[in-house]
Amino acid sequence: MHDFHYYQNELYCEEVPITKIADEVGTPFYLYSFHTLENHFKVFDSAFDGIDHLTCFSIKAASNLAILKTFINLGGGVDIVSGGELFRALNANVAPNKIVFSGVGKQIKELEYALTTGILMFNVESSSELTILNQVAGRLGKKAHIALRVNPHIDPKTHPYISTGLKKNKFGIETTQAIENYQAVKKLEHVESIGIDCHIGSQITELSPFVEALRKVKELVQLLKKENIEIKYLDLGGGLGITYQQEQPPHPKEYAEVLIEEMKDLNCTLILEPGRVIVGNAGILVSKVLYLKQGTEKSFVIVDAAMNDLIRPSLYAAFQAIQPVVNTGGEEMVVDIVGPICESGDFLAQDRKITCLKPNDLIAVMSAGAYGFTMSSNYNSRPRAPEILVRGKEFHVIRERESYGDLKTGIPDSE
Numbered sequence: 565m566h567d568f569h570y571y572q573n574e575l576y577c578e579e580v581p582i583t584k585i586a587d588e589v590g591t592p593f594y595l596y597s598f599h600t601l602e603n604h605f606k607v608f609d610s611a612f613d614g615i616d617h618l619t620c621f622s623i624k625a626a627s628n629l630a631i632l633k634t635f636i637n638l639g640g641g642v643d644i645v646s647g648g649e650l651f652r653a654l655n656a657n658v659a660p661n662k663i664v665f666s667g668v669g670k671q672i673k674e675l676e677y678a679l680t681t682g683i684l685m686f687n688v689e690s691s692s693e694l695t696i697l698n699q700v701a702g703r704l705g706k707k708a709h710i711a712l713r714v715n716p717h718i719d720p721k722t723h724p725y726i727s728t729g730l731k732k733n734k735f736g737i738e739t740t741q742a743i744e745n746y747q748a749v750k751k752l753e754h755v756e757s758i759g760i761d762c763h764i765g766s767q768i769t770e771l772s773p774f775v776e777a778l779r780k781v782k783e784l785v786q787l788l789k790k791e792n793i794e795i796k797y798l799d800l801g802g803g804l805g806i807t808y809q810q811e812q813p814p815h816p817k818e819y820a821e822v823l824i825e826e827m828k829d830l831n832c833t834l835i836l837e838p839g840r841v842i843v844g845n846a847g848i849l850v851s852k853v854l855y856l857k858q859g860t861e862k863s864f865v866i867v868d869a870a871m872n873d874l875i876r877p878s879l880y881a882a883f884q885a886i887q888p889v890v891n892t893g894g895e896e897m898v899v900d901i902v903g904p905i906c907e908s909g910d911f912l913a914q915d916r917k918i919t920c921l922k923p924n925d926l927i928a929v930m931s932a933g934a935y936g937f938t939m940s941s942n943y944n945s946r947p948r949a950p951e952i953l954v955r956g957k958e959f960h961v962i963r964e965r966e967s968y969g970d971l972k973t974g975i976p977d978s979e
C-alpha cells in the first residue's frame with residue numbers, strides 16, 4: 565500500500581530514515597514516497613487497460629510540480645479547477661489535450677487562459693457559464709469543447725463537505741435540465757459539446773454510488789444520441805476513498821471492473837479524475853513535540869504542526885493515524901495532539917491513544933498526501949512547511965520551507 569515502514573523501531577520512507585530528514589530540514593515537513601506515487605498511479609491507470617480511457621489526476625489533491633511530473637511521465641492527464649492549476653500543469657509539461665477544467669466559478673481570465681492553451685474540455689457547471697464561455701471563445705476566435713457536469717442526485721455516503729452530487733449541492737446541472745442545455749449548446753457558435761461529466765464526492769468507500777451515478781449518466785448519453793448529440797467522452801470524476809483508519813474501500817481493480825462492465829456498449833472514452841486514492845497514502849506530515857501539558861480534564865501533546873499545515877481534522881473531523889517516528893514501545897497515554905494555533909479547533913487528533921511522547925520526539929501524521937499541503941495556509945502568520953520527496957536512498961526538497969520574508973506581503977517597501 566505504501567513505502568513508510570519501521571526498520572529497527574525507526575520509521576523510514578523507502579530507504580531513508582525520517583529522523584535523518586528531520587535533522588537536515590527541520591520540522592514540520594510533508595514527506596512523499598516517489599515509489600508509492602508511481603505505483604499508485606500505475607495500479608489505478610492499468611486497472612482500466614481494458615477500455616479507452618484517460619486518467620486525469622486531480623491537481624487539487626497535491627499540486628507540487630515534482631508530484632505532477634511523476635504522473636505525467638506515466639501518460640496521465642490532469643483535472644484542474646483554476647487558472648493557477650492550469651499554470652502548474654503546463655509547467656509540469658502536461659499535454660493540453662489531456663487537461664479537463666472543472667469548477668462552478670471559472671473566471672473570464674481563466675476561461676481565456678484555458679482557451680488559448682487548447683485544453684481537451686471544459687466541464688461546464690451552469691447555463692450562465694455556457695453563455696460566457698461562448699462569448700469569450702468568440703472574442704478569441706476559438707471553439708470551446710465542453711462536457712456538461714450533471715448532478716445525478718446520488719448520496720456518496722461521505723462527509724457532507726465533500727459530497728457533491730446531491731440536489732442541495734452547488735455543483736453541476738440538474739439531470740432534468742441536461743438535455744435542454746445540450747440543445748442550447750447546438751445553437752452556440754463557439755461551443756461544441758463532446759462529453760458529459762459528473763463527480764459525486766470524495767472519500768467514497770463503496771462501489772454502489774459510482775455505479776448508480778454512471779447508470780444515470782448513461783441514460784442521458786442514450787437520450788442525447790436520439791437528439792443526434794454525440795458524446796465522445798464520459799468523465800466520471802474522482803472520489804475513490806482510501807484507508808485512514810478502519811475503512812475498507814474497494815481496490816482500484818474492483819472499481820475499474822464494475823465501471824468497465826457498465827461502459828461496455830457506450831463507445832465513449834472514459835475519463836477519471838482520481839486524487840486522494842493516488843496520493844493520500846503516499847505522503848505524511850512529520851512534526852516535533854514541543855511541550856506536554858496536563859489539564860484537569862485532558863492531557864495535551866503540543867506539536868509544531870497545526871491546522872494551518874493540515875486542516876482535515878479541524879475541517880472534517882477527519883481521522884489521521886499518528887505514529888511515533890522512533891517507536892520505543894513502552895507505556896501508552898490518551899491525549900489530544902494539538903498545534904500552536906490560537907483556536908480550540910486546532911488539533912491533529914483528539915482522545916488518541918499513543919505511546920508516551922516527550923518534547924523533541926517526532927511524530928508522523930499518516931495518510932496526509934492528499935488535501936494536506938494543498939489546503940495549508942499562513943494562518944497565524946506561520947510560514948508553510950516544506951515538501952520532501954524520497955526516491956530510494958535519496959531525498960529531495962521539492963518545495964522549500966517558507967521564510968518570514970515570504971510573509972512580507974502588504975508592507976509598502978518605502979515604509
Ligand SMILES: Cc1ncc(COP(=O)(O)O)c(C=O)c1O
Nearest residue numbers: 622763766802803837838839840
Ligand atoms: C471535480 C472533481 N474531480 C475530482 C476530484 C478528486 O476527488 P478525489 O480526490 O476524491 O479522487 C474532486 C475533488 O473533490 C473534484 O471536485
